[in-house]
Amino acid sequence: MSGPRNAEDRLRRLLVMLPWLMEVGEVPLADVARRYDLTEAQVQTDLELVAMCGLPPFVDEMVDVFVDEGMVYVGVPRLFTRPLRLTAPEGFTLLAAGRAAMELPGADPAGPLGRGLDKLAAALGERGLEEGADDTAGVVIDLARPAMTDELAEAATVGRELSISYYTPARDEFTDRVVVPRHVFVESGNWYVLADDGRSGERRTFRIDRVESARPTGGVVGVDDPVVVPDRFFVDAEVPRAVLRLAPAARWVVEQYPVDEVAELSDGWIEVRLPVSSERWLAKLLIRLGPDVVVVDPAARRVAADLARRVLARYSDT
Amino acid sequence: MVDRVERLTNLLALLLETTRPLSLIQIVGELPGQYPETEQARRASFERDKAALREIGVPIETEIVGGGPYAGQTVYHIDRRAYELADLELAPDEMRALQIAVAAVRTGSGAGQEAIWKLGGALGDERLAVSAVMPDRPELPVIRNAVSTRSTIEFSYRGATRRLDPWGLLLRGGFWYVIGHDHGRDEQRTFRVDRFDSTPEGIVVGEPGAYERPPSFDPRSAFPSDPKEIGHDAFEGIDALVHVDRLRAAAVERELGAGRVVRRDDDGIVVSVPASNLPALRSWVLGLLEHAVVLEPAAVRDDLMGWLSAVASSDEGAT
Numbered sequence: 001m002s003g004p005r006n007a008e009d010r011l012r013r014l015l016v017m018l019p020w021l022m023e024v025g026e027v028p029l030a031d032v033a034r035r036y037d038l039t040e041a042q043v044q045t046d047l048e049l050v051a052m053c054g055l056p057p058f059v060d061e062m063v064d065v066f067v068d069e070g071m072v073y074v075g076v077p078r079l080f081t082r083p084l085r086l087t088a089p090e091g092f093t094l095l096a097a098g099r100a101a102m103e104l105p106g107a108d109p110a111g112p113l114g115r116g117l118d119k120l121a122a123a124l125g126e127r128g129l130e131e132g133a134d135d136t137a138g139v140v141i142d143l144a145r146p147a148m149t150d151e152l153a154e155a156a157t158v159g160r161e162l163s164i165s166y167y168t169p170a171r172d173e174f175t176d177r178v179v180v181p182r183h184v185f186v187e188s189g190n191w192y193v194l195a196d197d198g199r200s201g202e203r204r205t206f207r208i209d210r211v212e213s214a215r216p217t218g219g220v221v222g223v224d225d226p227v228v229v230p231d232r233f234f235v236d237a238e239v240p241r242a243v244l245r246l247a248p249a250a251r252w253v254v255e256q257y258p259v260d261e262v263a264e265l266s267d268g269w270i271e272v273r274l275p276v277s278s279e280r281w282l283a284k285l286l287i288r289l290g291p292d293v294v295v296v297d298p299a300a301r302r303v304a305a306d307l308a309r310r311v312l313a314r315y316s317d318t
Numbered sequence: 319m320v321d322r323v324e325r326l327t328n329l330l331a332l333l334l335e336t337t338r339p340l341s342l343i344q345i346v347g348e349l350p351g352q353y354p355e356t357e358q359a360r361r362a363s364f365e366r367d368k369a370a371l372r373e374i375g376v377p378i379e380t381e382i383v384g385g386g387p388y389a390g391q392t393v394y395h396i397d398r399r400a401y402e403l404a405d406l407e408l409a410p411d412e413m414r415a416l417q418i419a420v421a422a423v424r425t426g427s428g429a430g431q432e433a434i435w436k437l438g439g440a441l442g443d444e445r446l447a448v449s450a451v452m453p454d455r456p457e458l459p460v461i462r463n464a465v466s467t468r469s470t471i472e473f474s475y476r477g478a479t480r481r482l483d484p485w486g487l488l489l490r491g492g493f494w495y496v497i498g499h500d501h502g503r504d505e506q507r508t509f510r511v512d513r514f515d516s517t518p519e520g521i522v523v524g525e526p527g528a529y530e531r532p533p534s535f536d537p538r539s540a541f542p543s544d545p546k547e548i549g550h551d552a553f554e555g556i557d558a559l560v561h562v563d564r565l566r567a568a569a570v571e572r573e574l575g576a577g578r579v580v581r582r583d584d585d586g587i588v589v590s591v592p593a594s595n596l597p598a599l600r601s602w603v604l605g606l607l608e609h610a611v612v613l614e615p616a617a618v619r620d621d622l623m624g625w626l627s628a629v630a631s632s633d634e635g636a637t
Contacts, residue, residue: 053328097420101415304629
């Protein structure tokens with residue numbers, strides 16, 4: 001734990017900490033530190049500083065707070081009893097996060113989240129809406145999920161073992177695996193399940209739209225320690241790279257896939273270096289891009305041409 | 319010189335407590351020894367403090383004194399009602415639900431956690447089975463405010479200035495979109511927020527109540543989820559028949575829905591998909607590689623075959 005220490009951040013943190021401390025009156029220093037993501041020393045320094053603040057003629061009497069033997073004590077509150085209003089980004093993020101959570105498996109629109117969001121929306125001033133209009137229309141979160149998602153999420157909450165059939169595009173085949181789902185998440189429109197994979201003995205991330213079927217084996221492994229969710233798209237440094245020149249129409253590649261480098265060329269073309277998870281994946285990308293890509297590596301071009309000939313062959317017999 | 323946090327706290331307290339707006343000279347008089355001696359350094363320090371307080375969301379109001387011996391001077395104060403967060407009267411289960419929502423939806427900014435702290439909560443060690451990654455864009459709060467006050471916005475997008483009556487914001491497929499009525503084109507348009515050239519400060523927000531949103535507007539349907547349906551050429555309204563083999567049939571049926579399946583045979587299924595956006599259709603069919611073949615219309619089938627032939631011959635001359 002470490003807190004940012006510039007003056008603005010210290011004051012910002014104090015202004016949320018003080019109203020809460022005034023509510024509870026007396027609390028272990030360690031709890032305050034954990035709650036506000038600071039070290040105990042940082043909390044103590046800032047509380048002692050604010051205790052010295054004051055305006056004449058009441059110097060030292062503005063905020064009655066002191067720290068003693070690892071406990072924080074707050075006396076009669078005078079100032080900073082209420083938190084500062086939400087900033088526009090805070091209000092937006094809270095509202096959008098709430099609405100996104102409503103789109104997650106297991107959400108109950110009539111439950112406490114829905115009620116809390118209604119109160120929040122009212123407080124943030126949902127003005128400009130027609131009488132009786134749906135006040136959620138201004139910000140809509142669409143996290144449409146594959147059919148199998150709810151089942152996997154439910155398995156993750158209890159640690160239920162599942163037998164799944166999983167499609168691997170790189171090898172163009174299905175494999176049967178026994179997995180224990182640990183966490184389900186959505187990123188950039190794709191849903192993933194993080195699961196303990198019996199086949200590799202490792203915790204792996206699977207794309208849910210490639211889970212063909214899932215049925216319980218009857219085993220329940222239970223839940224373990226809090227799951228660490230990958231922070232960004234998981235890219236292995238060991239994976240080989242390809243260099244592609246892309247036309248303006250193919251710029252979506254940069255948004256869709258992780259890339260190492262992008263360089264601007266003339267006429268809106270760009271050159272990118274990106275990790276290649278498999279030859280087949282790259283070949284597929286090249287086929288989809290057609291004339292909008294120039295491949296620097298002749299070997300990759302050959303693989304793409306081979307694959308294109310195979311697809312074309314299907315047209316002659318269909 | 320005192321610690322800057324102490325000076326900021328004292329300035330904040332002074333402006334909250336004062337019964338009348340104060341000039342810089344009066345502020346310095348109330349906070350002896352806290353600001354530099356020389357006028358220029360004092361003004362610079364005060365401006366920096368004022369900016370810092372505003373940055374963390376403190377609404378500092380300024381007025382110019384109209385008459386009397388201090389006419390023309392700027393005076394400052396904070397309206398306590400504007401400063402303090404209104405009590406949302408959240409029930410404990412509602413507070414907890416919001417905490418879980420913020421813990422489950424990761425944005426890459428600390429704004430959600432800051433909001434929870436202000437509401438009197440904290441993020442603990444929630445054990446979450448499900449989470450989402452939500453892209454964070456600095457333009458969003460500005461656009462959302464414009465949506466809720468029905469204000470026209472003006473911004474630069476791919477080098478051109480647009481005037482838009484923003485009807486709503488939509489997050490789909492990992493991107494934020496704003497949908498509304500484009501004044502220049504005089505029709506409904508969709509813009510990707512991360513492609514704005516304008517900085518958040520560069521978005522010009524007009525007067526509130528400038529337009530009416532269509533009563534039945536829903537961003538979800540205003541913007542087709544399936545890019546294959548965003549029509550713009552000769553195949554508008556026409557569907558293509560695509561054969562999908564057994565290996566990928568089940569996944570495609572799940573993706574499109576059983577309603578799109580025209581017939582089934584031992585080799586797989588035939589699905590009907592919109593051909594109005596040919597590039598999108600092409601990309602989708604090619605993504606299935608040898609597992610999908612366009613049957614008709616002939617023009618679309620020919621297009622795919624021509625495309626594939628070009629790629630197939632692209633290694634000629636390569637070593």
